[in-house]
Amino acid sequence: MSIRMDHTIPQVALMVAFGIFIWTLLEYTLHRFVFHIKTKRYWGNTIHYLLHGCHHKHPMDGLRLVFPPAATAILCVPFWNLIKFMSTPSTAPALFGGGLLGYVMYDVTHYYLHHGQPTGDVPKSLKKYHLNHHFRIQNKGFGITSALWDKVFGTLPSTKSADKSR
Template identity: 85%
Template sequence: MVAQDFTVDLNKPLVFQVGHLGEAYQEWVHQPIASKEGPRFFESDFWEVESLYVIRIFKRQKFLTCTVWWVIPLIWLPVVCWCISMSIRMGHTLPQIALMVVSGIFVWTLLEYTLHRFLFHIKTKSYWGNTMHYLIHGCHHKHPMDGLRLVFPPAATAVLCVPFWNLIKLVSTPSITPALFGGGLLGYVMYDVTHYYLHHGQPKSEVPRNLKKYHLNHHFRIQNKGFGITSSLWDKVFGTLPQSKAAEKNR
């Protein structure tokens, strides 16, 4: 039985602690710690050693802020290009390819919003529910500035690509499927790189500066709204656009 007065020890590995919080987990995980130093997840060095090794290497080379984001385009952009080239080899023109890719990106933006709202912010209170949520997204809300665990691990992305590919095969032709999938994958790359930048970049122009403000508002002020990362489009469509501070004061 979960002790209602259980307290998480931040100096110990967190993953197998958070489940004991029970119903108190939701409140705890949405009280962010704005530190660039990430927590230890596991007691076992087998699970923790790889990320610690990366930290040591890049601290010594003073590239700590670049340890994560570049892995995403490095691995997935060649896959995007290969998928698009498949549809080109099957006879589609460049304008047709462009339309497929843009359509794939558009589909991704809806998937991005849906996953963030309904999976990443699912309400949990059981031991394993809390534990799994913390691993998927809770750790990011608790430590939003932890750059090592911000983007999605490539191995997990590869697993999720399989049902996404099969779903596209069901609704499109064999020659359209690769380019449409490539567009969706390109949308994912844009999302993950943008997400990293919104946390660790210092935008100078108005559009990215407003996008950064919009996303950090989701982390530090209104965490049950503002689920869009690359844009606020679907928040506007589905009514989850957060109110401004001025509007809240006038209520």
Template identity: 80%
Template sequence: MQFLTRTVWWVIPVIWLPVVCWCVSRSFMMGHTLPEIATMVITGIFVWTLLEYTLHRFLFHIKTKSYWGNTAHYLLHGCHHKHPMDGLRLVFPPAATAILCIPFWNLVLLLATPSTAPALFGGGLLGYVMYDCTHYYLHHGQPSKDPARNLKRYHLNHHFRIQNKGFGITSSLWDRVFVTLPPPKGYDKS
């Protein structure tokens, strides 16, 4: 089953950006103006950042005890922590993303109007694409300037220093809100 967890990074934008464009265009064809659509897309991206934090903290770092629970956790996220520099385990496989999109699309349809749902969902999906590409870059890119350099330091701190803090990937916003910022380096816990 491990072969299902391996994906090259560029597959994510190739597959999902056309879906984002289609979703956003649906809201446009239903009569929304460009400023309205921009607001919906930005809202979708913002909601994604909370979802990114929540999934990483509560699902990807769930404590499991059974064989099948441990296996599922390892395939979902444990293999990434065991091999953090494996370039084929840094983005979420498209088939799994497609499966997860179904309940999220239905949730957006439930909470939004039929004409705003596509752009909101498209914004969330764009946030996901940005997240996965950022995640790959943080592991394999060599940023020389902030904020990317600080974000790389922040994320690698989660991998190599304190794994139960610093769950945000694209920002530390929700770690600040939910008090899961890692302590400064050299901090004495006593």
């Protein structure tokens, strides 16, 4: 749609990349401030458990690793409207497409980090980083697809070797 509205392929590629970049910040923010919110009341605890707590209680359960597609489709509507409001009509489709692609990459990556057997250095490191969040330091390491925002916001967990030297 953005190409049909007179943007060039390189421009659209840049907008899609920006949409992915924005998704990574949204991924980090949601995980840190919504999925790890401290609750004290029954309904807060129940909602938190249903949104994310059950995933931490059963991190290897394949049915608790990705957001249900129907719920994702419903949540796309307010995100689409927000992007339309914050951008121009010709850039909104590419930005939204990039954000949606970022979300799909997040879901696939998250599932793989729990159930895949990575052989390369980068996937192995990412799996170790994410499982560290689950099994060692749950109040750090909120990035799933990368540690970028944990580095930026100071929530990067220490390594075991750094812990031993203290």
